[in-house]
Amino acid sequence: MGNPARGDTEVKVAVLMGGWSAEREVSLTSGRGIAAACRTLGHDVTEIDMDRNVAAALTAAAPDVVFNALHGTPGEDGSIQGLMDILGLKYTHSGVTTSAIAIDKELTKRILVPQGIRMPAGRMVASESLYAGDPLPRPYVLKPVNEGSSVGVAIVTDTSNYGNPIARDAAGPWAEFTELLAEPFIAGKELTVAVLGDEALAVTELQPTHGFYDYDSKYTDGLTVHVCPAELPAEITASCLKMALDAHRALGCRGASRSDFRWDPAQGEAGLYLLEVNTQPGMTPLSLVPEQARARGISYETLVQRLIDSAMEGT
CATH class of the missing domain: 3.30.1490 (Dna Ligase; domain 1)
Known part of the structure; x- marks a missing residue:
């Protein structure tokens, strides 16, 4: 991409957002931000708030690529991915099989633990x-x-x-x-790592101002302090980055993913556990993938363009 604030070639992008999951409002916020970035990049944008007629809406939009900004089911569990495969559409983020496995925490363990990735017993x-x-x-x-x-x-x-x-x-x-x-329950620190393409970006420590890092803490401004990059021993930072990238590869993730961790400092490296892998990470102003991208000098618009490029190339 030549100018990082603008795509080289105008493409028709359908931004798929909303839906009916518990994360609908977050998805709408993500989708609107993505749509605005696509317009800044010079793309032809159609915003689709998913309902039961989503197949007809996607067919009518006839996009070159769908930017999947859905969170939760059915946008993150392989369902919408299967529909878009049937319609012959290119789309951002992971495909059917990866999405179906990664949203199921028990299935994720069955794939990752044999690969040597430490996850909590349960x-x-x-x-x-x-x-x-x-x-x-x-x-x-x-x-x-x-x-x-x-x-x-x-x-x-x-x-x-x-x-x-x-x-x-x-x-x-x-x-x-x-x-x-x-x-x-693993005592200690809440950590997260974004992977973009084939690169782990950074480690962020999440410090809720009350309770734990729940839904409200994730998406309400002021309820969580983000320390990026996290102030950790070098070996813990390296382990987080490696485990996130290994998990991304082992699950077959595309585009971007985000891996969440808990680390108990009293146990050293043995106290680092991967909790889950998110194949549809948020793209809101408070979201962690855009934040880590910024820490690496990647603007929001460039991040969006890289995800579109990845989808167009099927990587």
């Missing part, structure tokens, strides 16, 4: 069983197996107000999901 539990007793020693984490943005995550501790065992009338993901993934 198991699937029936929500109903939580009312009889704990599946793991406290503290532990309960999360839906296929939601993103920390939707439905609960940290169960000896002092949490859920009860012991968890009470039926306690608010939590057990009231919304029939099954949950239970994992040991």
Whole structure:
């Protein structure tokens, strides 16, 4: 690309956003930012707020490429990717198989742990069983197996107000999901690494001003301090970057991905665990991939153009 503020060739871009997942509003914010960047780049842009007639809307737009700005299901789980494959459309980010695996935290472990990538031990539990007793020693984490943005995550501790065992009338993901993934709670720091193309960009430490890095902390200005690059020992930074890139490659991710970690400094390198890989990372003003790109001297517009180029080239 010659001028990083503008694409070399005008292309027709359909920006697919919105939808009906729990992350709809974040997707709309991402999509609007992407659409504005595409117009700055000189592209012909159609914005599509996905509904059940999305196939007709995509066909009518007849884009050269679809910028997939959806978050959650069905935009992140392989469903929309399969539809676009059927329609013969090029699109940003990962394909059907990678998307279907990466959104499922248990399937992700089955792929990555045999590759030597450390992830927390855990198991699937029936929500109903939580009312009889704990599946793991406290503290532990309960999360839906296929939601993103920390939707439905609960940290169960000896002092949490859920009860012991968890009470039926306690608010939590057990009231919304029939099954949950239970994992040991890892004390320490919340870290994340973006991968763009075939390069891990940086490590960011996320410091919530209250509680943990939940949905509100991710997307509400002022609720989380981002330290980028994270102030870490050199070997931990190197391990984060390597694990994120290895996970990106092992899952077959395309375009951009973002890997989330927990690190317990008391355990050194043995305390670094990859939690999940996000194949549709956010592109809002508070999102981590654009922030890490900026730290590497890559503007938002250039980031958008690189993702479009990747989709057009099928890499």
